[in-house]
Structures are given as structure tokens and as C-alpha cells.
Amino acid sequence: MASVGDFNVLSSSIPATKVELSVSCRNLLDRDTFSKSDPICVLYTQAIGNKEWREFGRTEVIDNTLNPDFVRKFIMDYFFEERENLRFDFYDVDSKSPNLSKHDFLGQMFCTLGEIVGSQGSRLEKSIVIRF
Numbered sequence: 001m002a003s004v005g006d007f008n009v010l011s012s013s014i015p016a017t018k019v020e021l022s023v024s025c026r027n028l029l030d031r032d033t034f035s036k037s038d039p040i041c042v043l044y045t046q047a048i049g050n051k052e053w054r055e056f057g058r059t060e061v062i063d064n065t066l067n068p069d070f071v072r073k074f075i076m077d078y079f080f081e082e083r084e085n086l087r088f089d090f091y092d093v094d095s096k097s098p099n100l101s102k103h104d105f106l107g108q109m110f111c112t113l114g115e116i117v118g119s120q121g122s123r124l125e126k127s128i129v130i131r132f
Contacts, residue, residue, distance in 0.1 A: 015079070015080050016077040016078060016079045016080070017077070017078050017080075018075060018076070018077060018078070019075070019076055019077075019078045019113065019116075019117060019122075020073045020074070020075050021043075021073060021074040021075075021076065021116065022069075022070070022073050023041045023043075023059060023070045023074075023088065024067075024068060024069040024070065025039065025041075025066075025067065025068050025090065025128070026066075026067050027066055027067065028066045028067070028068070028090065028106050028107075028128070029066075029092075029106050029107065029130065030066055031092040031104040031106065032092065035064050036064045036065055036066050037064075037065070037066060037092035037104070037106065038061050038062065038063045038064060038065075038092055038093045038094070039061070039062055039065065039066075039068045039090055039091065039092060039093070039106060040058055040059055040060070040061045040062075040090070040091050040093050040103075041058065041059040041068075041070055041088055041089070041090055042055060042057075042058050042059075042088070042089045042090075042091065042100065043055070043056040043057050043058070043074050043086065043087070043088055044056060044086070044087040044088075044089065045076075045084065045085065045086060045087075046084075046085035046086075046087070048082060048083065048084075053087055056074060056076070057072075057074050058072075059071075059072045060072050061093045076113065078113050078114075078117055083112055083114065084112055084113040084114065085110070085112055086110070086111055086112060086113055086116075087108055087109070087110050088108060088109045088110075088111075089105070089107075089108045090105075090106040090107050090108065090109075090128060091103040091104060091105055091106055092104040092106055105131075106128070106130070107128035107129055107130040107131070108128060108129055108131070109126050109127070109128050109129065110129075111124060111126060
């Protein structure tokens with residue numbers, strides 16, 4: 001039986017809070033010939049002490065724009081005192097295929113969840129890195 005003040009290491013949890021991330025972009029690359037790009041954002045997370053990136057989720061595709069304001073949000077746990085690496089990849093969707101290699105890569109942005117939460121107004125603006 002536990003009383004007030006007892007602490008069990010096995011049942012304790014790291015303090016966390018839910019955060020909701022919204023993504024928008026301005027002036028994305030135009031990879032389409034006769035129209036504008038049809039962007040999607042794919043969010044990846046990196047576990048602590050692990051180099052492997054895991055897909056966390058995807059936004060919807062927004063047709064024919066270089067300035068998307070994605071509606072689908074990412075809901076994540078923010079763990080205080082932990083470094084949670086994030087990678088946002090952007091693609092121009094060219095077909096219905098879920099395979100990202102079938103689409104044009106537009107660029108990516110790296111940050112930590114702490115950078116977002118700790119930024120003024122919890123709003124972080126960074127440039128997208130383009131690699132070919």
C-alpha cells in the first residue's frame with residue numbers, strides 16, 4: 001500500500017504535455033511545368049540516443065500552391081528536459097503513390113520540439129534546406 005510521499009521508480013513517468021504543431025510554408029520551389037507544386041509535409045522524429053529517423057505523420061496535399069497552410073496538425077508529447085529532434089520534409093506530390101521516392105523533393109527543415117515550444121509565441125520560422 002502506498003502512502004503520500006512514496007515514490008516508485010517503475011511507475012513514475014517523465015512529465016510531458018501534448019503540443020499541436022501546425023505547418024505552413026512560403027515560396028516553396030516550383031517543380032511542376034504547367035502549374036505550381038502540390039506540396040505535402042512529412043514529419044520525422046528521432047529517438048533519444050538513436051540516429052534512425054521514423055516517420056511520425058503526413059499532412060494533406062495542397063494542390064497548386066507555393067505557399068501552403070496545411071490544415072492537418074501533428075499532435076505530439078513534449079517531454080521536458082529531453083531533446084526531441086524533428087525533421088520536416090517537403091515534397092511535390094505527382095501521383096497517388098504513398099512512396100515518397102515517386103515525388104519531387106522540395107527541401108527539409110530540422111529543429112527540436114523544444115525550439116518550437118520555447119520560441120516567442122511558440123512560433124518558429126526557419127529556412128528550408130534544399131538538397132539535390
